Amino acid sequence: MTALAALTEVEVDYAGRRALGPFTLALEPGEIVALVGPSGCGKSTALRLLAGLEEPTRGQVSRTPGRGETAVVFQAPTLMPWASAQANVALPLELAGVAGGEARARAASALERVGLGEAFRLKPAQLSGGMAMRVSLARALVTEPKLLLLDEPFAALDEISRRALADDVLALWQGAKPAIVFVTHNVEEAVYMAARVVVMSAGPGRIAGETPIDAPLPRPAGFRTTEAFRAAAEKVSADLDHGMAGAAANRRGAAA
């Protein structure tokens, strides 16, 4: 299979300081990859490179999805506060020139899919945090993207909402099977949702380890209590410790 999108030996500098790289990641169509790492390791930068929102300082980015075939969900719901849920979801379609009536109909059905069919008229201030995140998810899905990028989408939510949304994302993924890259701080969430967990080390961000998760997607009930889950989570945690120790050594080296 050819890669849907790939970062090859990319490096990103901000104000002369290396923030990311060298970093390489290839993404197969329909694959779910989790990027895990400490704060400031360049996870979000990697995501913006994949989205085409940013250019690397060095290295190559290849992307096959065209305009409108990539969608991003940010850490905050990032909704337009003045617009209804339906108008928010319809935005990507309207920007692409889809006629108003059709855009609204498709937005309504996308809201239906994330369980917010009733809330289409409400504005963001009238939604709970979890509901707003679902609207954001519906907006990402409404264009039926080939590549879905999630930047710590559940970070601001409580544990119960997080789990519900994780299951929702996997259920929605089953439909059109977009490739998903999601950034998270949460090892358990990464193992639960991804087919492959990539751990990054900090300062600058590099790959500290990769763990394939051998279990069908969406996950079977009770997956969180299985031995396979525990083993994978331990491996990811070990990679994370390793990456952080390496970063600390780098800092000491740089200071000396």
Added chain:
Amino acid sequence: MSRALHLLAPWALVATILVVWQAGCALSHVPVFLLPAPTDIGAALAVGWPALLKAALNTLVMSLEAWVVALLVATPLAMLTALSPLIERALAPIAATLQVTPIVAIAPLFVIWAGLDHPERAITVLAAIVAFFPIFSGAVTGLASADRDLERLFDLYGATRLQRLIRLRLPSAVPFWLEGAKVAVGLAIVGAVVAEFVAGSGGSQGLAWRILESSHQLRTADMFAALLVLAILGAAVNAGVRRLEQTLLKTWRGR
């Protein structure tokens, strides 16, 4: 109990000041042209209210006209600056210079331009200049205030410059623009009064003229009466526009 106290506190203070004022005037026998007692002011108000009301209406009309003119000029100009950084760059020094020029200093010029028979035109323009800045800078700030991730989203979906202005920047600017408009209405009243002082002719029969006239004739109680009406006018207009702002904001964000 504490709520009632909170509501009563300002009235109680005003009442105390009036009582002390009245007693002070009665005991010290200050001449009435120097400091009239509250009862003198009340009497002036009772006699002069039809003329004062008419003058207040004139001031109100000039201020509101100026406010509307300022809204109509400042808003599109702010939008132009959002469309082109070059226009913003070209406008910025002029706007800044005009803003620091005292209205009193340029008023005589406008009085001449408007024609000595039409001081109310000069007053409206001067008040509009004062009201222009909060609206303009509010709108410019607001137009640049869109959420950065929303901007990225518009990048991602390849939005055109016009789409971005209409669908993102304009709606994002609304709360800032409303705040500017609210500040501007108070400034428009101040501007109208100051400009009328400078115009200094009976051709414009606003409250400032009433104050000037009373002052020339040493009718201090009448001056106080006009000041009181001016204060009430300002407070009422401010309250009205604040109410309007809150209603519009509620509609904007849905609650």
